[in-house]
Amino acid sequence: DLTKQVIEEMQKDDQPNFLITLPTDDMLRYAQYLDQNFDPNNLLYGIPYVAKDNFSTKNIRTTAGSKILSNYIPNFNATIVELLNQNQAMMAGKVTLDELGMGGTGLHSAYGEISNPYDQKRQIGGSSSGSVYAVAKGLVPFSLGTDTGDSIRKPASYVGIVGFKPTYGAISRYGVIPYAPSLDHAGFFTRNVDDMALIADVTFKKDDKDFTSFETRDQDFLKDINDLKPTTKFAYLKEVQEHLPEKIKRKYEQLFNKLKAKGYEVNEVSFDLDLLNTINPVYMMISYPEAISSHANLSGMGFGMRAEGENYAQIMINSRSKYLGEIVKRRFVIGSLNLKQENQDLYFLKAKRVRRLIANALNDILASDDILILPPSFQPAPLIETALEDDEKADSDFLHDILVMGNFAGIPSITIPFTTEEAMPIGINLNAGVYQDKKLLQAAKVLED
């Protein structure tokens, strides 16, 4: 009944573009079956959620926000979806995203734009736009997202919800349509940290189908959520703090004082400014080549939409020209160029070396301090008319892309609600060393209170 009600509400919503596909009758029959098999010990029993439409769902269309996959119906579930099924949560819909996870605005899905529910003149952010939307509107208590640069943690900030990207490999990515595999993380949105801990409890599992996945040492996320060690050390970056707009800077200072008053150590640490300024170009030089390589199969041949053509090359060119959006095309072109033999060393391999430097510097900080605090955004959600794509702001402020460091290093990272500016929510982001997901959630819980 709850799932039915959620579906009705989603269909009546004033921004219907957020929803791409509803569950099939099979799923609804499963809900009826669950009704008769109530398990009172299962906290997820019957809880409806929505999935970003790049999570494969058996017998349910999975478009990844692209026209090229508009007729793609997987015959298997992504492992995360499977685990949630086993725990009797109810998938209530597949929701929109910037095409193939590329973008950060919610304006670049082949299935229409959506905007920020708090102010429709503003962006909701992306690429996990639909997942953010559904939780921010209170339509569902949690949703699935993916994060290659910041696509969970930045839009969560724009609508004041919790967005979590676990350690690379801690949860399975099997069945998630990739963007850039060495940076791609799956993750979740909720309205509070306790709910996030509950989802972590059922999804942190090694999956033999995903060769990057590992056996997590952490368990009992929810049970131990209030047990952050009093000796936990927090840190923030001097260069970032100096760069923040005055008003926000003061709010961060107040927060640091509050943490100190609670007895925690808070340290100012330094990060090489030159390295910070490379984040965006390095991200582009790594993610675009990985994107063109992992999407070699979007050729119009094996599956997905096919345009006319006399031979393989023509079919591929015509299918991609017709069924891919501008951002994806641009990234594919730049990515291919970077992978050309003569350019590899100059761009792709060099970018990988700089990525390692950034990850090392970050890991050094997280080896001595437990939690690094970063601003997921230093302004409320930007206006739609000022939307810049990530590759259009290559020379802009490093603060735009600061969270991408977390993907370079594969560390766990979470955004939680923090404050408001111009009557809009704005979040705060916390990071911990690899495998320290539990400590990260515990710290988030302290800051949430």
Ligand code: GLN
């Ligand atoms: N906004 C970034 C981009 O456009 C991040 C995307 C992501 O994390 N999927 O690439």
